[in-house]
Amino acid sequence: MIAFDYARPRTLAGALKASADRPGARFMAGGTNLLDLMKLGIERPEAIVDVSALDLRRIEALEEGGLRIGALVTNAELAAHPLVRTLYPMLSRALLAGASGQLRNQATTAGNLLQRTRCYFFYDPASPCNKREPGSGCSAIGGFNRIMAVLGTSDECIASHPSDMAVAMRALDALVETRRADGSTRCIGLDRLYRLPGETPHLEHSLLPGEMIVSVRLPPPPPGRQTYRKVRDRASYAFALVSVAAVVHVFDGRIASARLAFGGVGTMPWRDAAAEAALIGAAPTSESFERAADVVLAGAKGHGGNDFKIPLLRRTLTACLKQITEDQR
C-alpha cells in the first residue's frame, strides 16, 4: 500500500475542513470499496478523511412525506427500517440483493452510491483502462466483456455501474444532499449525480472536490406496486447481470403511472422516461410490456460477450411488469 495521511474527525465541520485543507483527500465511510482499490494501487489518495465517526446515521420521516437517510446509515440498517420496508419495499429488496450480510453491515448509503465499477480491466493495473488511466484504451471493447454495459456506453468505456441500491433509488427519484467547507449546500438528483463515460470515463460523478454527501432524500413513494428483481450468476454474493426496479400503478384497467430503472446494463444506474411514457394509458398486457422493452432497448449495444444481456433485460422487464400488474387489474 502507498503511504497516505489519515484523519478521523468527530464533527461534520471538521471533516469538511480536513478535506478542503488537503486537495486530493478522499472521504472514506465503510471503506469496503475504497480500501480494496487502495490495496490494489488503483486508488492512490494522498489523504483519507474517515467520516465514520460523524453523526450521520439517522433515518427521519419528513413532514412533507418521504425520508431523509443519513449518509452513514448502513445498507443493513436501511434495508431493515420499518418505513423503508413498508413504503419503499423495492429499496429494501435491492439492498438485500447486494453483497453479503457482513458487507451490508459495513457499507454505507453514500459509499454505495459512489462505489466504482467492477470491470475486470479497471481492477487489473496490467491492462489498459481509460477509467483508471485516461487515454490508455479500453480492454473490454474487443476483449472479454460478459459483465459490461449495453446502455450509455462510449468508444472509451463500456464498464457497468455495480450498485443495486442506486437502481431502486433512481426509480424513486432520490436526491443527494451535499455540503462543502464554505457552507454551500446542494441537492442533486441521481440523474445529475452520475455522468455518462463519453470521452472522460474517469469522471464518474458531478461532486466537486471536498463536497460531501450528508444525506439522501427520498420523496414520498409513488402509487402502485413496487418490485426489484436481480438476475445474477449465483443466488447471493454476486453483482447484477441485469436488474429491474419497477413501480407501476394500474387504475381502471389502464397503467396510470410507471417508473422503470435498470442495473447491470448501464454505465450508470439507468432510467428510461420514454419507456415509462410508452406504458402510461396502456392496458397491462404482454404487448404493452414488449413495447416498453423495445423502447428501452432501442439504444442498446452489445459487444459480443455481453450480447445476452439485451434479451435478458427484455425478459426480466416483461416478467416484472406482469408480476406487479397482475393483482391490480
Ligand SMILES: Cc1cc2nc3c(=O)[nH]c(=O)nc-3n(C[C@H](O)[C@H](O)[C@H](O)COP(=O)(O)OP(=O)(O)OC[C@H]3O[C@@H](n4cnc5c(N)ncnc54)[C@H](O)[C@@H]3O)c2cc1C
Ligand atoms: C465482495 C463484494 C461483493 C459486493 N456485492 C455487491 C452487490 O451485489 N451489489 C452492490 O450494490 N454492491 C456490492 N458490493 C459493493 C458494496 O456495496 C460497496 O463496496 C459499498 O456499498 C461501499 O460503501 P462504503 O461505505 O464501504 O464505501 P467506501 O468504500 O467507504 O467509499 C466508496 C466511495 O464513496 C466515497 N464516499 C463515501 N462516503 C462519502 C460521502 N459521505 N460523501 C462523498 N463521498 C463519499 C469514497 O470516497 C469512495 O470513493 C460488493 C462489495 C464486495 C467487496
